[in-house]
Amino acid sequence: MMKLYNQAKIYMAAVVTLPNCLLLLLFMFPAALFAQTVRLNGIVKDNHGVTLPFAVVMILPDSTIAPADVDGAFTARVPKGRNNIIISYTGFEKLIKVAELNNDTTIHFKLSPLVAHLQEVVITANRYSQQDIVQTTRLGTHTISKKDIAFLPVLGGEADVIKTIQLLPGTSRGVEGSSDYFVRGGAADQNLVLLDGAPIYNTSHLFGFLSVFNPDMLEKVESINGGFPAQYGGRLSSILDISTNSSIAKKTRISGEVGLLASRLYVEQPLIKNKASIWLAGRRTYIDQVVKTIGEELPYYFYDLNGKLIFKLGKRDQVNFSYYTGEDIFDRYKDSDNDGRGVSTTYVSGNSSQSLQWRHRYPRGWNSDLTLTRSAYKYDISNVYEENQLVAFSDIEDYGAKITFMKDSVWKDARITTGVEWARHEISPSIVNSAGNIAELLESSSTGGKIANELSAYVQQEWSLNNKILVNAGFRGSLGLVKDKQYFTPEPRISLRYSLPKQQSLKLSYSRMVQYLHRISNSAVSSPTDIWYPVTDSVRPQLSHQVSAAWQKYLKGHNVFLSVEGYYKSLGNLIGYEEGTNLFFNSDFQSRLIQGQGRAYGTEFLLRKEAGRLTGWLSYTLSWSWRQYNEINRGDWFPARYDRRHNGALVMQYKLGRRWSTSMVWEYISGARFTPVIGQYVIPAPSMAGVDLIPVFAEINQVKLSDTHRLDLGIKFTSNPHTRIQWHVFAGVNNMYNRASPIGIFIEEDESSGTLHYTQPGLFGLLPFVSLGFSL
Numbered sequence: 001m002m003k004l005y006n007q008a009k010i011y012m013a014a015v016v017t018l019p020n021c022l023l024l025l026l027f028m029f030p031a032a033l034f035a036q037t038v039r040l041n042g043i044v045k046d047n048h049g050v051t052l053p054f055a056v057v058m059i060l061p062d063s064t065i066a067p068a069d070v071d072g073a074f075t076a077r078v079p080k081g082r083n084n085i086i087i088s089y090t091g092f093e094k095l096i097k098v099a100e101l102n103n104d105t106t107i108h109f110k111l112s113p114l115v116a117h118l119q120e121v122v123i124t125a126n127r128y129s130q131q132d133i134v135q136t137t138r139l140g141t142h143t144i145s146k147k148d149i150a151f152l153p154v155l156g157g158e159a160d161v162i163k164t165i166q167l168l169p170g171t172s173r174g175v176e177g178s179s180d181y182f183v184r185g186g187a188a189d190q191n192l193v194l195l196d197g198a199p200i201y202n203t204s205h206l207f208g209f210l211s212v213f214n215p216d217m218l219e220k221v222e223s224i225n226g227g228f229p230a231q232y233g234g235r236l237s238s239i240l241d242i243s244t245n246s247s248i249a250k251k252t253r254i255s256g257e258v259g260l261l262a263s264r265l266y267v268e269q270p271l272i273k274n275k276a277s278i279w280l281a282g283r284r285t286y287i288d289q290v291v292k293t294i295g296e297e298l299p300y301y302f303y304d305l306n307g308k309l310i311f312k313l314g315k316r317d318q319v320n321f322s323y324y325t326g327e328d329i330f331d332r333y334k335d336s337d338n339d340g341r342g343v344s345t346t347y348v349s350g351n352s353s354q355s356l357q358w359r360h361r362y363p364r365g366w367n368s369d370l371t372l373t374r375s376a377y378k379y380d381i382s383n384v385y386e387e388n389q390l391v392a393f394s395d396i397e398d399y400g401a402k403i404t405f406m407k408d409s410v411w412k413d414a415r416i417t418t419g420v421e422w423a424r425h426e427i428s429p430s431i432v433n434s435a436g437n438i439a440e441l442l443e444s445s446s447t448g449g450k451i452a453n454e455l456s457a458y459v460q461q462e463w464s465l466n467n468k469i470l471v472n473a474g475f476r477g478s479l480g481l482v483k484d485k486q487y488f489t490p491e492p493r494i495s496l497r498y499s500l501p502k503q504q505s506l507k508l509s510y511s512r513m514v515q516y517l518h519r520i521s522n523s524a525v526s527s528p529t530d531i532w533y534p535v536t537d538s539v540r541p542q543l544s545h546q547v548s549a550a551w552q553k554y555l556k557g558h559n560v561f562l563s564v565e566g567y568y569k570s571l572g573n574l575i576g577y578e579e580g581t582n583l584f585f586n587s588d589f590q591s592r593l594i595q596g597q598g599r600a601y602g603t604e605f606l607l608r609k610e611a612g613r614l615t616g617w618l619s620y621t622l623s624w625s626w627r628q629y630n631e632i633n634r635g636d637w638f639p640a641r642y643d644r645r646h647n648g649a650l651v652m653q654y655k656l657g658r659r660w661s662t663s664m665v666w667e668y669i670s671g672a673r674f675t676p677v678i679g680q681y682v683i684p685a686p687s688m689a690g691v692d693l694i695p696v697f698a699e700i701n702q703v704k705l706s707d708t709h710r711l712d713l714g715i716k717f718t719s720n721p722h723t724r725i726q727w728h729v730f731a732g733v734n735n736m737y738n739r740a741s742p743i744g745i746f747i748e749e750d751e752s753s754g755t756l757h758y759t760q761p762g763l764f765g766l767l768p769f770v771s772l773g774f775s776l
Helices: 002-014 020-026 031-036 115-120 146-150 161-165 287-292 436-440
Strands: 037-046 056-060 073-079 081-088 095-101 105-111 141-144 171-173 181-183 191-195 218-224 238-244 253-258 262-272 276-285 300-312 317-334 343-361 366-385 388-407 415-435 450-464 469-482 485-500 504-515 517-520 531-534 542-555 560-577 593-609 614-628 646-655 660-669 677-684 691-697 708-718 726-734 746-749 756-759 767-775
Touching: 037 056, 037 081, 037 095, 056 073, 073 081, 081 105, 095 105, 141 161, 146 161, 146 218, 161 218, 171 614, 287 300, 388 436, 388 531, 415 436, 415 531, 450 531, 517 560
Parallel strands: 037 105, 191 238
Antiparallel strands: 037 073, 056 081, 081 095, 141 218, 171 181, 218 238, 253 262, 253 767, 262 276, 276 300, 300 317, 317 343, 343 366, 366 388, 388 415, 415 450, 450 469, 469 485, 485 504, 504 542, 517 531, 542 560, 560 593, 593 614, 614 646, 646 660, 660 708, 677 691, 708 726, 726 767, 746 756
């Protein structure tokens, strides 16, 4: 008994920083289990001593899974005696080591690269490769590497995170060129996009054709569409978690790329050897300068600036500070008569974010991650003509804090994650200032500023019932606080994995999600002039329930991952607005908002190859998405705006040799839906001096644009890998067979007959590109 008492004291010291309510959960586990286990500490490296971040470690016979951290280190509590330790990492041979463990032990493990793939081993901090996901409870999860993004021949040859995500199953894009994306029947605002833990509210540049994320800075990109971990919340449909480079620089490194649409530069510099470093990344479009060379004017440009300070404070602590700012700027003055009475139009929109992260490893196996964030987004539109002036702007600013505690092997193979999170939103939804004669038609107005707070606590545990069944159960409780109103929402989560022979598994998950912040899409002016708006005493939080089931398999000999996944999602309190509502220049839009319900269901297929000369994936999604509001469409259900039945993509990269490689993207997607005018009728005009034509509309979203498909090709040539200055040329063609995708619907009148018909103009036909990159 005295031995158990002493071990219990050690255990209490390890978790003394946790809230008391969580301690009660932990002490439910029998202390006697610790008497038969020892602690294994390990560090995973390659043959050159470079650590392999987030390597996956499995320990048999208890099937304990202990992912390594960013430094390749892991800790696990395992049974005394003989243990089989299996370590895997993408691009490296799997290591199987037998160890006799009778005391707490530290072991250094070295992995060898796959001989057939020596030229393409790139160490990235992806926590899970698709191969590793088979052994976990994760489903609806995709990871993409920096290499995946850089090789895709997307618009203008610009590497783009969002465009890559849109090619994965369960995710569909908006209209051609848009950086909005829609996941499993949800709206675009139901995706939480995080950059080093800070939310990013507007993800697009160039009016939607490029995303705001500079690919040079990326370390890890993970997209979660289902089976959500308890530490994530605040949105209904997906989490896109983007982490930037957090490794200490060993030496000065400079890289850059010059393309048709933009150029970028990345600089990495050590400050204190093995202790501190800094990197800066910048990007700017010069399309305004290119247009000037042909005698035209396009007074628009965008820029991004990212930076990060990385400090390693001993063996147990690392502190990172990240900074991001970016803007789109359109500034035009037009004076057709050269009389000094021109029209000035200015549009500015931009994001900014900062995050401070402190990661700490405690002696007894606990890890903590503290993140402090600030994030802001605004747009400002100004039109001036003589004494007339019209200005509209909106902004949102967030402050947040999140602390997470994690421990592997709390008892036997059980792993626990727990923490708390707080976010404060300060919003100016819509402010309009007018002056001059126009003020008589459109008076200055503003929607009162809103302040909302979100508080949440979460706990999650993963454990094995036996050598086949792995359970991950979690609970998140969230509280939305606004003036005169508060909403509490329980958010249970559970995922199950059943292992089958030959690296196969069956999985099942359930997630409940809540969203306290909404984006109100404008019916007259498209994003980014949409309005962010919190819950109020009359606008309730959006809710969702999602059930997912999946079969997954990894074909080791071919490095191929296979997945078939089905889902059903119900949605409540969805935001809409009454028919005929114009949100722009409308400070009383809340009175026109309505709330309804939705449902979405579908099946997703993915075949993905991550290693070898040929890499890429084949994806296909068959899906349905529906909406219902009592106030419109007679209360009947109707298809959602982006209910796209079929969505498929073939993405391939092939190494022709050491210096030549090719890539291709073929995409097929069903057309977006719209509500057409099917007739007109005549009524007397109010002035009794004529008649007015009143349009007759079909059922909501009963007609869709044409299905679209296109082929993009690229070829890359790289310099000799042994030269000091590395460079590459990437050239290709977007839309190879010149099939433009529709960007909208327009009504045209036939001059001879007076009849009306719809047209679907496309934006881009065949578009070649070339870019030049370098690194030294």
